[in-house]
Amino acid sequence: MGSLKRKSSWSSKTLAKSKKRKGPHLPNSILKMIATHKRPLNSDDNEIDSDVDLYEYEEGIPEEESRKNNRYGRLDNYEFKLPDDFEDEDVESEDDEDGLNSEYDGDDDRHTRMLQVLTGMPSAAFNSENKSKPLLFTEPYPEGEFNPTRDVLSGKNILTEEDFLAPLEEYHKTSKQISRMRKDTYKSLVHPPLPKPDRERLERKAARGLVDEEFSKWVHLVKRNREAPTVYFNQEVVNLGKSTVGAIASEFQPRTEFEMRMASVLNDNEVSEAHREDGARLLELNQASSVIYFIPCRLHDVSMEDHIKDYNHIAKMRSLLFNHERKSKQIKKIKSKLYHRLKNKDLRNSVLGALMDPEMAKEEAMKQEARRVEERMTFKHKNRGKWAKRMVRRGLNVKYNGTGEAITEQLQINAELSRKINSLRDGSSSDEEELSDGSDQDTPYKLLAKAKEKTLRALEDDEVCNSGLMSLPFMVRAMKKKNEEANEEAKRAVEEYEEWENSGGAVKPKKTISVSGRRVFGAIEAPKESKKDSDNFYDNNSDSDIDDNDLEGVRDTASPARRNTGTTTETEVTRDEGGEDSESEAEQMVDGIFEVPSQAELINRAFAGDDVVGEFEKEKQEVLNQEVPEPEKPVLLPGWGQPWPTNKRGYHQIKTTRKEEDAQRKREEALKTRKDFRLKHVIISEKVDKKAEKLHTTTPPFPFTSKEVFEHSMRMPIGPEFNPSTVVGDLNRPEVVKKTGVIIKPVKFEEVNPNEEVDDEHPRNHQKPRLNKKTSRRQSKVK
C-alpha cells in the first residue's frame, strides 16, 4: 500500500494541476479515462476511505475548490468521487491500462526499467504498482448513443437487462423464461475475492472454531486426571522380556565349539538313559527307606501329628538322658574326697535325701520345729531387743531411714507371725468358734460364766512338757516365768468376771487385757480365751463408743485401749475449746463491745504482711530482664585497666563507652515497643518458644486460605506407627506412580462422563480406557 500511496499522490498532483489550469473545461479524453477507471459496485469501502484520506491529505485541495466544482454540472459529482475509483483499479485488471499509461508517464517506465536491471525481476512485479495510478482522460468525442455518458459509465444511469426485459414482463408467456434467466444471471454473478488479510482472518476464524472444538473434547479427561490424587502410568502388566534364568536357559543355542561338544554330551541318548536309570534306582532306595520308617506308624494306626509329637518327645528324652549320663560320668571322674563328702552331705540334707530316709526326715522336721519355736519365743520381732530398744530410745529410727525401715520390717514380721498364729488357732478351735458364734445372742452373763470356767480350767492344767526343746534349763525358767505371769493375769480376769457378775454386767470394762502372741503359743490358753471373749463382748455392745477399727487395734497392739481413750479425749478437748472460743466471740458480738472494722481495714489486716504491688513489680522487672536482657557490663579485673580510685567515694569509676550507651538505648527502645509498656499491672510475655516455632508458619501457605484448614491438613499422622498397614499405602501414595524403564504413551481419547463420581477408593480404575461405540464413531467423524 505504501508504494501505492506514493504513486497515487503523484498522479493526483497532475490531476489537480490540470484542474487548476483548465478549470471546469476538462478535456474529454481525460474524463473518459477517468470514467473507464470507475470502481465496480461492490468494492471494499474501508480501503477506499483510507485512500481518500491519504489523497486529501497529501494534495491539500482546499474545500472551496472542490465546492467550486459544483458549478460544472454533472461533472461535480464525479470529480468528488474520483479518488475512490483509483482504489478499485488495483483490484481490476491493470495490464490494459499499463499500455495506455505508458505514453503519459515516461518517468515511470524508466523507473521500472531501472528496478528491473537492479533486481533482475520481471517488470510486471514493478508495474503492478502502476495500477493505483489514477489517470485523467478527456472525452474528445461528443456524447451519443455509442458514446455513453459519464453517468452511465459511473454506474448511475446504467442500462441493465431489466431495463430491456421490463416491457416484456407484461406478456405472461415470457415472464417465466425471464425469471429463470434472471436467476441464472444472479448465480453466475462472481464476487471479486476479498483482500488477503481479511481472507486470512476469516479462514483463521473458521479453523479456530474447529481446533477449539477438538481441544474442548479433552476437557473432562484432563480435569479427571488433574483432580485424581494419584495418576498411574503403565500399571497393567508389561512384558519386560525374559525375567527368569530358566526362561533364558530354555532358549539357549550352542554356538561355540565347546558349547557344541557339551551339548552333544548332554543330549547323548545313552548318557541320558543311564542317568535316568541311576536316578530311578536312587529314587527306589529312598522310597524303601521311607517305607521302613513309616511301618510302625501304620501298625499303631496313629495319626501323623501324634507320631511327630511322639517322635519329638522321644528325641528330647534321649537327648536329656544323654546329657545326664555325660554329666554323671564327669562327676564320677572327680577324685577329691572332700568334694564327694560334701556332696553326699548336701544330698542328705536336701529334701531329696529326706525323702529317701524316713528317720532323717523325722529328724529334719524336729529341727525345723525347734528353729521356729525359738524364733517365736524371742522378742526379736517386737522391737524389744537390745538393739531395737536402744534405737527407739535414742530416736535413731526416726533419724535414719535404714534403721527405721529395719524396725518396721521387724514389726511387719511380727504382724505376719501373729496372723499366722491366729489362723492356726482358728483352725484348731473351730468348734469353739462355733460355740461362740452360737453365743452371740447369749446374754453377757452366760458369756462371763463360760469365760470364767475356761480360765479356771486353764489355771488347773498348768502342766509343763519336759521333752525336747522345753527341757532346756533356760527354757524351763522362761516358761515358769511366763506361766506365773499368765496365772496372775488369769486370776485377775476371774476376779473381774466375778465383779461383773455381781454388778449385773452394767459396768463397762475399764481396761482390756493385753494380749501377746507369744503367750498364745506357749500352751496356756487362758488369756487367749479371755481375749476372745472380750472381743465377743465388744462386738455385742454395739452401742459402745469404740468402733470396730479400734477393736482391731486392740487385738494387735500391746496397749490399745489406753491409746484409744487417749485419742478420743484429745479430740473432745479440742472440740470443747473451739466451742468455748466461738461462744466467747458470739458473746462479744452480742454485747456490742466488739467494734466492726471496715472492709479496707479488714483487707489491710488480712494482708498485713505481704507487699503485693512491690512483689508484682519485682516480678515484672524479672520478666523484662529475662526477655530483654540488660547489656553486659564490662568486666574489670582488679588492678587492671583503671587508675586507682578516681571517684569521690573512693570506688572505681567505670567509664561508660559509647557501645554500652548504645546497648542501653536499644534496650530502652525495645522495652518501649513492648505491649505491656504502658500497662502497669500487666505482664504480657513476648517470649517466643523457639522449639515450638519451627512447627508453625507465620502465614498459611499458598493453596490454603485459612489457618484452620492448613492445620487440619496436617492433623492426622501418616506414618506406619500411627496407622494400620491397610491404610498406610493409600496415605503415602505419591502423585505420580510410574515404572522406570517402561515407555509412557501420550494420552488417548476416551469418553468421560462428567457427572460421574470420582471414587477415591479405586483410583486405578481411572486409567483404564473405557472406549465405547460412541467414542469411535465420534473419532471417525472428526477425522
Add this chain to the structure above:
Amino acid sequence: MRIKTISRSVDEFTRERSQDLQRVFHNFDPSLRPMEKAVEYQRALTAAKLEKIFARPFVGAMDGHRDGISCVAKNPNYLKGIFSASMDGDIRLWDIATRRTVCQFPGHLGAVRGLTVSTDGNVLVSCGTDCNVRLWSVPRPSLEDSDLSSEKSTEPSAVYTCKNALLAVDHQFEGDLFATAGAQLDIWNHNRSQPVQSFTSGSHSVISVRFNPGEPDILATSSGDNHISIYDIRMSSAARKILMRTKTNSIAWNPMEPMNFTAANEDGNCYSFDGRKNEEAKCVHKDHVSAVMDIDFSPTGREFVTGSYDRSVRIFPYNGGHSREIYHTKRMQRVFCVKYSSDATYVISGSDDTNLRLWKAKASEQLGVILPREQKKHEYNEAVKNRYKHLPEIKRIVRHRHLPKPIYKAKAESRAMNDAKRRKEDRRKAHSAPGTVVTESHRTRRIIKEVE
C-alpha cells in the same frame, strides 16, 4: 478370678525364614502417642536432609561429537535409543545404557538443525542448513550391537531438497507425516519428494515446529516475528496466532493435556498456554536468567525440562512458577537441546561443549530394583516431606540449590531491577489519580495480542 494373658497363634507369629520380619502390633490410640506431629516433623526434616545427601543427578556424559550439539531426538519406541546431531552435520545414535555411539548417519553438509523419529521408531528424519531433508532407516537394536565396539554408519534412505535452509523438523504422532520449518512450514509425507502442504505466513522464517501428541493433526510453530501459531494440517491456514514481545525458541505440547502447550521464550521465561484462550498465559515459569533454548515435556505431563543459554538445565512443574530443580556442571556450556526420556526417569541435554549429558529426573532417586519395603519407606519419606514442606526449616533445606556464580549474580541483578521497576510503578500509582495506572499481570505482560 480373671487372668489376662496374651494369646497369639503360633502359626501367625512363626517366621518362615530367619530373615523374615517379626510381626509387630501397634496400638493406634492417639492418646498413647501424643508426640506424633513432632515425630513426623523430625522425620520430614531427616528426609529432606537425606534427599540433599543423595542428590546425585548426573549419570554420565556422552562424548563423540566434534561440534556443538544442535538437536536431540528420542526414539519413541525404544528407550535406550537417543539421536543427536551437531553443528558440523554429524548425526549419531547413542545407546544411553552403555553411553556409547551405536551408529552414525553422515551426509549433511551444514549444521543439522532438526531431528525427529517416527512413532514406530523406524525412520529418522533430519534437516539442516544445507536445505536437505534426509530420511534414514534406524538400525534395529539387537544384542550384538551392544557387544560391538565399532560404530556403524548408514546411508540415507531418501534425500529431499528444499529452496531454503531448514530450522526444525517434527514428526506426527502415529502417522507418516512430518513437518519442517524454514522460510515456510512444509508438511511432508515419507514417500514424496515434494511437500504435501505448505503454510506461509509473513516474511519471517519459522523457527520451531512441534506436533501435538494427543491430537496428531494439530501442530504449533513459532516464528522469527515473535509469533506463536497453531495449525491444523487439515485446514489451509493457521488457527491461532499469538504475538509476543520476544521470540519463542521452542514449543512443547503437554502429552497428557492436548490443549495445553508451553513456549520457551527468548526472555528467559516459559509461558504455558491453553490452546483455546491465548490472550493470557496460564502460567509463567520464571527462573532462567537467559534465553530458554529448548523445552520438552515429561511423558507424565506433570513436569517439563528446559535448557537455557545460561548453561543450565531446569525442571519445572507444569503448573508451578518456579523450577523444582537446576542442573549444571562446570564444563557444560550453552544448552541447545533437552529431552525427557520416554519413561520420565531421565533427562538428556545437549550443549555447546559437544557433549550429551544424561541426568536423573529426580536427583535423589534410587535407581535399580527397589524392594517393596524400601519403596514404601521412600514413599513415606516423600509424603512426610511433602506434608511439612511449608514449615520454615524444611522449606529452606528442600529449596536450597547451589548456583553457579554467573547465574547467581544475574539472578540477583534481575531481582534488583525488578524491584526497582515495581517500586517505581508503585510510586507512580500512588501519585496519580486512582485507576489511571494499571499494573499489568505477569501473565499478559509479554503478550502483545492474539491475532484475530
